[in-house]
Amino acid sequence: MIKPATSGSPEKSVQMVSTSMRKENNVLRFLLPVIVVLSLLLIWFSISYLNLFPAYALPSPGSVLKSFRQELLAARLINDVIASLWRVAVGFVLSAVLGIPAGLWLGQHFYARQAFVPLLNFFRFLSPLAWIPFAILWFHIGDKPAVFLIFMATFFPLVLATMSAVATIPSIYFRVAHDYNYKGTELLTKVTFPAVLPQVITALRVSYGIAWVVIVAAEMVGCQDGLGYGIWEARNGLRLDAAVCYMIVIGLMGMGIDRLLAQLTKLPNVRWGYER
Amino acid sequence: MKDKHTAGRLVLEKVSHSYGDISVLNDLTLVVNPGEIVVLVGPSGCGKTTILNLLSGHIEPVYGIIQREGIIRTVYQHDSLFPWLTVSENISIGLRLIEDEARRRKELNELVALVHLGDFRNHYPHQLSGGMRQRVELARVLAGESDILLMDEPFSSLDYQARLRMRRELIRLLEKRPRTVVFVTHDIEEAAQLADRVLVLSNRPATICRELHISALQPRDLTDSEVIEAMKEIFKELGLQAHDNIDTV
Numbered sequence: 001m002i003k004p005a006t007s008g009s010p011e012k013s014v015q016m017v018s019t020s021m022r023k024e025n026n027v028l029r030f031l032l033p034v035i036v037v038l039s040l041l042l043i044w045f046s047i048s049y050l051n052l053f054p055a056y057a058l059p060s061p062g063s064v065l066k067s068f069r070q071e072l073l074a075a076r077l078i079n080d081v082i083a084s085l086w087r088v089a090v091g092f093v094l095s096a097v098l099g100i101p102a103g104l105w106l107g108q109h110f111y112a113r114q115a116f117v118p119l120l121n122f123f124r125f126l127s128p129l130a131w132i133p134f135a136i137l138w139f140h141i142g143d144k145p146a147v148f149l150i151f152m153a154t155f156f157p158l159v160l161a162t163m164s165a166v167a168t169i170p171s172i173y174f175r176v177a178h179d180y181n182y183k184g185t186e187l188l189t190k191v192t193f194p195a196v197l198p199q200v201i202t203a204l205r206v207s208y209g210i211a212w213v214v215i216v217a218a219e220m221v222g223c224q225d226g227l228g229y230g231i232w233e234a235r236n237g238l239r240l241d242a243a244v245c246y247m248i249v250i251g252l253m254g255m256g257i258d259r260l261l262a263q264l265t266k267l268p269n270v271r272w273g274y275e276r
Numbered sequence: 277m278k279d280k281h282t283a284g285r286l287v288l289e290k291v292s293h294s295y296g297d298i299s300v301l302n303d304l305t306l307v308v309n310p311g312e313i314v315v316l317v318g319p320s321g322c323g324k325t326t327i328l329n330l331l332s333g334h335i336e337p338v339y340g341i342i343q344r345e346g347i348i349r350t351v352y353q354h355d356s357l358f359p360w361l362t363v364s365e366n367i368s369i370g371l372r373l374i375e376d377e378a379r380r381r382k383e384l385n386e387l388v389a390l391v392h393l394g395d396f397r398n399h400y401p402h403q404l405s406g407g408m409r410q411r412v413e414l415a416r417v418l419a420g421e422s423d424i425l426l427m428d429e430p431f432s433s434l435d436y437q438a439r440l441r442m443r444r445e446l447i448r449l450l451e452k453r454p455r456t457v458v459f460v461t462h463d464i465e466e467a468a469q470l471a472d473r474v475l476v477l478s479n480r481p482a483t484i485c486r487e488l489h490i491s492a493l494q495p496r497d498l499t500d501s502e503v504i505e506a507m508k509e510i511f512k513e514l515g516l517q518a519h520d521n522i523d524t525v
Binding site for chain 2: 170172173175176178179180181191194195197268269270271272273275
């Protein structure tokens, strides 16, 4: 039975209800994923405890935890994290610095678009891993092949996404820009670029995801350290507990950096692109 | 009485225009005098927006001559504010040719106050109501040294009450900052309430089929006899009277 409110105005009680609903939502938002993760851990623990799979095929949570401690104490994990972060950062920044201006330019020039889009699409559909033989041949072992592979994986999608974003700018903005005499570089920096910025931020997040996936494969074959190399080493030593430990770090770091990039969407001058 | 000292003057002389095989304007001659508010009404698709595009120089006519005396600004049908800029920054676009920083700031403050958006100067367009956004647009086109305003159904996306308020607002702003105005609308009531002169356009290819001078003082009420009379005349000219035979429409 619904009881009538005994005190306060109706507006106040509506406000109280919506505040309590918001609190409830926040609790659920935090609790639900925690429940899912804990359930998964419990299933993993049960499988190991019941020996449903041999330990060499599926390491137990305990052995992974132990491996974590070992890797941390030996400072290998930290070194590998720094090496991978550096390679992703260099490859990704290079790709953004060259790809975004290229996309802006292509978006504004019809004939350039006609000329380059088939080639860009060709390279976009080419798996970055196909470049591994060339990367090693051209850049040998070290940071360079990994940076090259990340660049090849992220540059083309970023150019195409920026170019498409320019093509969807409402023509009214360019008419206003013409009315107020925006031309050349000023038109590019004060109208075109801010008009596509929300979509460019989304493209950066997607490209970063690709970069983080590619770094593992790149380091498996072209490097002597890094998270991918760590997994490769663990596999060579039949240490799947260490491999799982590296996998957990890769996943968590990927999520963490994506959260950082997501902060860009909260900038006041791009909020319009996300609020519909 | 409105002070109508402004430099803006527009002349279309025997202008014809077509898009491919479709003739849109046919031998149209029109003079818009400084400080005048000319409202164009006509059937949908008759070429009203084409006339504005020709006046603004956005398109060139196939035949005829266009003379433009003064700086032209346009208020568009749809949101044309830059969504990545705040209210102040959007209005400042209209002031960007003023080099003196202090003068620019003073002018900006005046304009923000003029459109009653002092509390919203740091808000972004998506945080404002439709009426507020149109007020920002008006402030932007009135900023700086503009002489002529071209307005393409600027209030059509607003609800009825907001439209009424915006008409009053436009007249108030033009009292403070007189401009020559060419206003396109499909709203006959709006035309009669705002115009010094209403031009009723024919079906495509558009020609001026009726010219109405309305001399009632601004701001006008919808119930003013001259406004009602003008509305009747426009309805009649467009064949929209309530007692018309539907087959003849």
